[in-house]
Every structure is written in structure tokens, then in C-alpha cells.
């Protein structure tokens with residue numbers, strides 16, 4: 001019987017473990033958290049899935065990924081990737097970019113994986129989301145990420161998976177270049193070397209490591225925090241231990257998925273997705289970005305990146321009584337903290353500790369640039385400012401009707417983009433593009449994202465590549 005070690009029990013780890021156990025392997029999951037707190041980011045997400053229906057990815061899935069497949073990728077290397085994978089040079093196989101081989105595997109296996117998860121007890125439906133305006137299609141698991149964790153943990157246990165909670169993966173055991181096991185340490189201080197046929201690293205990114213955040217993302221990372229408690233468990237050890245044995249990397253190491261949140265709130269994902277219906281100002285009282293370039297689901301990340309660049313990484317979303325013209329705006333305001341409310345801009349500036357004269361000028365200039373037109377809150381209405389820099393491209397109406405309302409907004413780190421380079425079967429590749437025998441990575445531990453995150457695909461990535469890793473490790477053909 002083959003022995004598989006899976007590190008991490010989020011969607012990637014649980015998918016890997018279940019697929020391995022169903023195919024006859026002896027499986028051990030190594031998990032840092034205690035039982036009931038396990039599941040990392042997966043535990044806290046609503047887990048939107050960028051699908052058109054349960055069998056097919058959304059129409060814009062491949063296109064969006066292709067537009068964000070790397071930096072300025074080298075055309076001489078890109079050209080090679082139209083050949084069969086076997087004929088790619090080692091340079092192309094190990095290149096840091098989302099290559100066609102990986103993307104094809106992802107989109108091809110998305111529906112198959114969701115059907116498999118359905119058989120494991122999950123239910124999927126087109127449920128309401130927090131986005132007031134949208135451009136793509138999103139399927140949701142009923143019960144969110146927690147349902148994935150609970151259902152798959154139960155299924156794994158039924159299939160005989162051995163869970164070692166409160167145990168941390170420390171390093172890989174390597175013999176002649178092949179991975180043959182894992183060194184672990186449990187909370188009671190005991191260390192152990194576990195020998196296995198394959199190790200599947202599914203232990204998240206490095207959003208929970210301030211040291212790696214500073215090293216890769218930079219000194220401004222002090223202004224970031226994981227969007228939910230689960231991210232703190234992901235300290236980058238999986239990525240680190242594989243790099244130490246020569247693994248190639250993929251994904252944009254200096255970036256992360258950014259989401260606008262209220263810093264005062266300690267709940268999971270206290271997102272503020274309502275900012276297109278007002279203005280964003282920084283601590284100096286100045287606007288700094290187009291708050292509404294398009295639908296909020298497609299643009300919240302780029303706007304949040306601008307917030308992150310401001311002094312102390314914070315901005316204030318300022319709006320007025322007319323926010324109530326937006327039907328059910330509360331669904332896009334997930335914080336449990338009340339807005340700061342004031343009857344005048346002067347009072348609001350005092351409350352926010354923003355220089356009043358600057359704020360007054362900013363709002364007056366903005367109001368003067370708003371033109372008459374039909375306000376359509378639930379679709380891109382093209383109601384744009386005129387002659388203002390930066391412009392506001394949609395839903396631009398004067399902020400002039402008391403009471404004024406404001407929410408502080410910072411960028412949260414949903415997860416980091418940098419990870420390990422894998423092939424279509426989630427095998428970790430070395431810097432020559434060759435698979436490291438016995439080593440797989442799935443979920444956040446593998447890197448695929450550059451520039452703008454293709455929203456609602458990270459949970460799917462975990463499920464797809466977790467399952468593929470297990471099938472490949474056991475030689476199971478689909």
C-alpha cells in the first residue's frame with residue numbers, strides 16, 4: 001500500500017487526502033492547527049467559484065488568466081508553449097508564468113472536480129454574493145468554505161485518513177534528489193520523521209509570516225493583515241522547504257490578493273465593497289483613484305492596491321444620505337462596525353482626523369465635476385465626473401446630503417501569490433523544469449497568480465490540484 005503525506009487540511013489538503021484514500025493509499029494529514037480550528041483560509045471563505053455551471057468554468061475564466069499570466073513574459077519562451085509539453089525546453093518548463101499547460105489542466109478539471117466533490121456530499125448553487133455589480137458568473141458551495149472543511153474532514157475520516165493535528169511540517173526528507181518523507185514537530189515538542197511515497201504540500205501561502213511578507217512584498221506589508229484568522233496559520237514553510245531542495249517558483253512573489261476591509265473589525269472578511277457609491281480620500285484629505293472604473297467585483301482589487309499605497313495604507317470611504325438609494329447596499333458592507341456619522345463635513349473631518357480645508361476642497365471639486373444623468377446603482381451607469389483628476393467613471397453623484405457617513409478602509413491580504421512551480425499534475429518542478437520525484441504542491445502553496453487575481457478561483461485551484469496530485473502520486477488515470 002502506498003503511503004501519502006499531505007501537509008495542511010484546507011480545500012487543497014482535504015481534496016488530496018480524500019482522493020488518495022479513495023484510491024487505496026494510506027494517508028496521513030499533518031496539520032498545524034487544532035481540530036475544529038483547522039482548514040486555514042478555507043474555513044473562513046464563502047468560496048465563490050468562477051463557474052458558468054457546475055461542469056464549465058465561467059466564459060471569461062481562461063481569458064482573464066491569460067491577461068494576467070506573468071509580467072512582460074518573454075515571447076521567445078511563450079512561443080515554445082504552443083508545442084506539446086514534452087518538447088518545451090527546460091527554460092520554458094521552469095519559467096515563472098502561468099503556462100498554457102497548467103491553465104488548461106485547471107480549466108479542464110474544474111467541473112470534473114466539482115462533480116467529485118458533489119459525490120462527497122457537497123452541494124452547489126448560484127447563491128447571492130456580496131457584490132452589488134458583477135461581470136462574471138459565480139457558483140457557491142452551500143455552507144461556504146466551512147462546509148468543505150467539515151464535509152471533507154468527515155469523508156476523509158470515513159476513508160481512513162489519519163489526522164495529526166497540532167503538528168507542524170518542518171522539512172522534507174530527501175534521498176538522492178527524491179523526496180522520501182517529512183520531518184514534523186508536534187505541539188508537545190516531539191519530533192518525527194515520517195517516510196512516504198509522496199508528500200503533497202497543501203499548507204497555504206505565506207500571508208501568516210511577517211518575515212516573508214516583508215522579504216517578498218516589502219516594508220509596506222506592515223499595513224496588511226490576513227483577511228481572516230485562518231491566514232495566520234499559513235507561514236510559508238511549505239514553499240520555503242521546497243525552495244531549499246531546489247524547487248522552481250511561480251506566481252508574483254511581491255504580490256497578494258487584496259481586498260478592502262474595515263480595520264476596526266475582527267470578524268472574518270469585514271469587506272467594504274460599497275465605495276463605488278462615494279469617494280475615497282487618504283489621510284491628507286485627497287482623492288487618489290477612480291473609485292468606480294467598472295463593476296465592483298472586477299475592480300475592487302485594483303482600487304484596494306491604491307489604498308495600500310497611501311500613507312499608513314489607509315483611506316476613508318465617504319458618502320452621504322443618498323447611499324440609501326442603492327438597494328440593499330448593506331450586502332456589500334460586511335463590517336460589524338458602524339459608520340462614522342456627521343451632520344457636516346467639518347464634523348466628519350474632525351472625527352476622521354483629516355485636515356478639514358483639504359477635505360472640503362476635495363469634496364467641493366468632486367461635487368462640481370458631477371454632471372446630471374441617470375443614476376443606475378445596479379449596473380455600470382457611465383455617470384462620470386467631468387474634468388476631474390482622477391476621474392470617477394460610474395455612479396458619480398455629489399456628496400452633499402447630510403448625514404455624511406464614512407468607513408475606514410485598508411487592504412487585507414487574502415492570500416499571497418508566490419508559490420511553487422508545478423506541472424499539470426501538481427508535481428513540483430525544479431529549476432530545470434524536471435519534476436522532483438515524490439513532491440507535489442496544491443492550493444496556495446503552488447503559484448499561479450500575477451498582477452490582477454482572477455477572482456473566485458483559489459478554492460477551485462485547491463480542489464483541482466489537490467485531487468490531481470493524489471491521483472498522479474498513485475498512478476491513477478482519470
Ligand SMILES: Cc1cc2nc3c(=O)[nH]c(=O)nc-3n(C[C@H](O)[C@H](O)[C@H](O)COP(=O)(O)OP(=O)(O)OC[C@H]3O[C@@H](n4cnc5c(N)ncnc54)[C@H](O)[C@@H]3O)c2cc1C
Nearest residue numbers: 008010011012032039040041042048169203443444458459
Ligand atoms: C475570508 C476569505 C474569503 C475568500 N474568498 C474566496 C472566494 O470567494 N473564492 C475563492 O476562490 N477564494 C477565496 N478566498 C481564498 C481561498 O479561500 C484560499 O486561497 C483557499 O481556500 C486556500 O486553500 P488551501 O487549501 O491552499 O489553504 P488553506 O485553506 O489556507 O489551508 C492551509 C492549511 O495548512 C495548514 N498549515 C500551514 N502551514 C503548516 C505547516 N507548516 N504544517 C502543517 N500544517 C500547516 C494551515 O493550518 C491550514 O489548515 C478567500 C479567503 C478568505 C480567508
